[in-house]
Amino acid sequence: MAAEWDINDAHIPFMQELPYDKFNEWADGHVRYIYHPTEDHARKHISGWAMRNTNNHNVSILKKSCLGVLVCSVRCKLPNGSQIHLRPAICDKARRKQQGRACPNRNCKSGRLEVLACRGHCGYPVTHYWRHTERAIFFQAKGSHDHPKPESKTSSETRKIIGNSGKAKSKKLSVLLLRDAALGNKLMSLKATSKAQLSTGPEILQPPPLIPDPNYAESPRCSNCTRTPCICRTKHCGMVASSSHSKPSDTAAPFLDPIGNQPSHTLHHQHLHHSSTAWSTYEPSVFSHASNGYETEGLGHCTSLATSSGASTIRSSLMNECFHPEEIFQLDQPLRQQGHTTAVTTMPPVSQLPPTATPTTLLDLGSGAIYKKCNQISPDYIFSSANGSLAGDGYTHQSCSYGASVNTGCTAPSSDLTGTSKYFDNDSYGLTGEEVSSKELLRYIKKEATTMKHTIDNEPSLGGQMRPKPYDCDQSQYKKAASYAGRSASSNAPFLAQGISNNNSNGVINNNSIDATSKPTSYEHQQQQQQHSQDQSHSNGSTNYCYQATTTAVASPSTAANQMIGTYEQSYAAGAVYSASTVPSLGYSPRESSQPEVHYASQTYDAGDNYRYNGSYIKGSSSVHGTGSFHSSSVQQMHPELPPMAAYEFY
DNA sequence: TCATGCGGGCGAG
DNA sequence: CTCGCCCGCATGA
Ligand SMILES: [Zn+2]
Numbered sequence: 001m002a003a004e005w006d007i008n009d010a011h012i013p014f015m016q017e018l019p020y021d022k023f024n025e026w027a028d029g030h031v032r033y034i035y036h037p038t039e040d041h042a043r044k045h046i047s048g049w050a051m052r053n054t055n056n057h058n059v060s061i062l063k064k065s066c067l068g069v070l071v072c073s074v075r076c077k078l079p080n081g082s083q084i085h086l087r088p089a090i091c092d093k094a095r096r097k098q099q100g101r102a103c104p105n106r107n108c109k110s111g112r113l114e115v116l117a118c119r120g121h122c123g124y125p126v127t128h129y130w131r132h133t134e135r136a137i138f139f140q141a142k143g144s145h146d147h148p149k150p151e152s153k154t155s156s157e158t159r160k161i162i163g164n165s166g167k168a169k170s171k172k173l174s175v176l177l178l179r180d181a182a183l184g185n186k187l188m189s190l191k192a193t194s195k196a197q198l199s200t201g202p203e204i205l206q207p208p209p210l211i212p213d214p215n216y217a218e219s220p221r222c223s224n225c226t227r228t229p230c231i232c233r234t235k236h237c238g239m240v241a242s243s244s245h246s247k248p249s250d251t252a253a254p255f256l257d258p259i260g261n262q263p264s265h266t267l268h269h270q271h272l273h274h275s276s277t278a279w280s281t282y283e284p285s286v287f288s289h290a291s292n293g294y295e296t297e298g299l300g301h302c303t304s305l306a307t308s309s310g311a312s313t314i315r316s317s318l319m320n321e322c323f324h325p326e327e328i329f330q331l332d333q334p335l336r337q338q339g340h341t342t343a344v345t346t347m348p349p350v351s352q353l354p355p356t357a358t359p360t361t362l363l364d365l366g367s368g369a370i371y372k373k374c375n376q377i378s379p380d381y382i383f384s385s386a387n388g389s390l391a392g393d394g395y396t397h398q399s400c401s402y403g404a405s406v407n408t409g410c411t412a413p414s415s416d417l418t419g420t421s422k423y424f425d426n427d428s429y430g431l432t433g434e435e436v437s438s439k440e441l442l443r444y445i446k447k448e449a450t451t452m453k454h455t456i457d458n459e460p461s462l463g464g465q466m467r468p469k470p471y472d473c474d475q476s477q478y479k480k481a482a483s484y485a486g487r488s489a490s491s492n493a494p495f496l497a498q499g500i501s502n503n504n505s506n507g508v509i510n511n512n513s514i515d516a517t518s519k520p521t522s523y524e525h526q527q528q529q530q531q532h533s534q535d536q537s538h539s540n541g542s543t544n545y546c547y548q549a550t551t552t553a554v555a556s557p558s559t560a561a562n563q564m565i566g567t568y569e570q571s572y573a574a575g576a577v578y579s580a581s582t583v584p585s586l587g588y589s590p591r592e593s594s595q596p597e598v599h600y601a602s603q604t605y606d607a608g609d610n611y612r613y614n615g616s617y618i619k620g621s622s623s624v625h626g627t628g629s630f631h632s633s634s635v636q637q638m639h640p641e642l643p644p645m646a647a648y649e650f651y
Numbered sequence: 652t653c654a655t656g657c658g659g660g661c662g663a664g
Numbered sequence: 665c666t667c668g669c670c671c672g673c674a675t676g677a
Contacts, residue, residue, distance in 0.1 A: 045655085053656055054669070062656075065668080091653050092670085124668065 005032065007061055007129040007140040020136065025152070027128070029144045035137040042137040045130050049118075050088040050150045054127070065125040066118035066143075069150040070098055076108035084108075087150040088115055120146040 021033040023041040025048040035042035045051075051064035070086035077083055084105055089095040095115065103111030120126040121143025131138040 052654090054667095055656095055658060055660090055671095056667085057658075059657085064655095089653070090655070094653060127668095 005138070007032075007131045007138055026149060027139065027141045028126070029141065031139075031141050033139040035139060037132070037135060037137055039137060042130075042139065043132075045128075046153070047128060048149055048152050049126070049128075049145060050090060051128050052090045056129075060131060062130040064128045064130070066120065066127070066145060067095065067150075068116045068118040068125070069147045070113045071116045071148070072103040072105060072108055072111035073114045074103065074108060074111035076103055076105045076111045078105055079107070083148070084113075085148040085150050086113060087153065116147045118143075118145055118147055120144045 019034060020036045020039075023035055023039050023046075024031075024033060025041065025046065027033065027047065028049075033042075037043070045062060045064065047064070050067040050069065052067050054063050054065045056063035067088040067090065070084075070088050072084045075083060084103060086098070086104070089098050098113055099115060101113045102108075103113060105111065118125040124143070126141060126143035126145050129138075129140045129142070131140075
């Protein structure tokens, strides 16, 4: 896992080989993924969740917050037992319109659609961050959705089409929903029945639980918050519910209330089981979605939670509660009968699609969990433990990871250099050049510079520290993070620190860095299965996947080669070095723990920073690099045109 | 009409 | 300062 990096980091460590993750449409929980620049879904910032763009005052990082899901005010149930979970319109205006509409469920007379707000991140909507670099598209999610999955875009689109054709849109919709649900349920049931099925999505299934556990286990923190003391409400599936509790009851409350009535509240209180029940209502839809992503969400959380709590059993129970495959199936048929055979027909595809179309989602889940650990752990641990060394686990991981990364970095470095050239290439594409000139850039730069300096010294730590922050609940986390950053900076982490703040922070730049986080997924999958057990151990043990720290990193310095980076890169390189020494790299990899593949080298920045800024800020423009060296990793989220280079470099 | 991005601004903490 | 959010503008389906 690449947990090491954080999107906000001014400089992300880059690895020679990025462990690209499969696209996860339903990323949930604190996960980080690294997608290939050519990954279409990633380029489009697609998500099964209804994510709306939010202004974080950071050109280099696109931030999106979850709008939750449209549910029936009465929480009516569809024939199959599932509930309606429509996709909220991203457009505020359109969403308002949606809200007053009558529930599409034929059987629901009085229900009206209302938005079930997401408060999965410490009481606030789950946020997704996208950062584009030449070689990769970095994705990071903060928070675990405390609501059912909304209809997937594809399904919603289908509905629209159908609706258009016919009038009984609502009805048709309901049908569709049911189908979706059914599919999802089926899928779920299948999953539940055997992991074997996982094949396509096996990862998904397993991962979630596993991942969560470790993370959870390791850190006292709540998955959501990451913080040790869970600020959030989360805890279990209950996360949501719990979260509501814990957190701000306020926020939570609203959330619940809307639902209607009882449900949410009860659920929360009840906790898992109840929650599960609650979810169950939702779940159907969720699952359906799941087809795409797979339900990781609902289940995942639950499972993860459960697992953490211990409960394989729980899980099963949850599954039962949540899924109700039987119901689903039944439903399906009815639905079909109702009509839209077409829809039905479509459905199947959908179900299938998930795997194919949205296969990534599966992975994500799994990976996500893993990541979390790494990420969360490292950061948290780091913080908590301090440094180090110890920390054992977390740290160790970090160290490990870092080390690994470092190593990689080292190795990478050389490559990087070459890469640098690549960067240029990249730059060309990515950045237009422009520079983002904007104030922000300057700000970032300043920040980076400052941070860089610090970081440089410490870079290695970066990953670790930085990351942690991300996960944690915002406030505390952020704050902490910041503090950490500072701390780390002193120590090492600086980089990350910079970036961390998503929102307004400017700091971030695109670097390339990737962390291993993303890898995790890949690893995760692999690892997961293998590791799951490990993961847990992880916590214990340490290492796990991750990152051992090999020192190899050193090479990285060479990376400095990165000259290109000039600034950063070098810094990174240095960082890498550091990492080697200190850092824990994130390494994702568990892969080899020992080996150095990764290379993150985080560079410190110095001058380099500027580049980044350029790049990132530029977003596209930055051609800046022109000189070649830049890597331009431009951040531009939007255009990831560039193919990933082999090397990474920094952006 | 919307989905999406961008970015100014405000307010809370 | 950091964040969350509201709001408007612009673009492209
Ligand atoms: Zn959400």
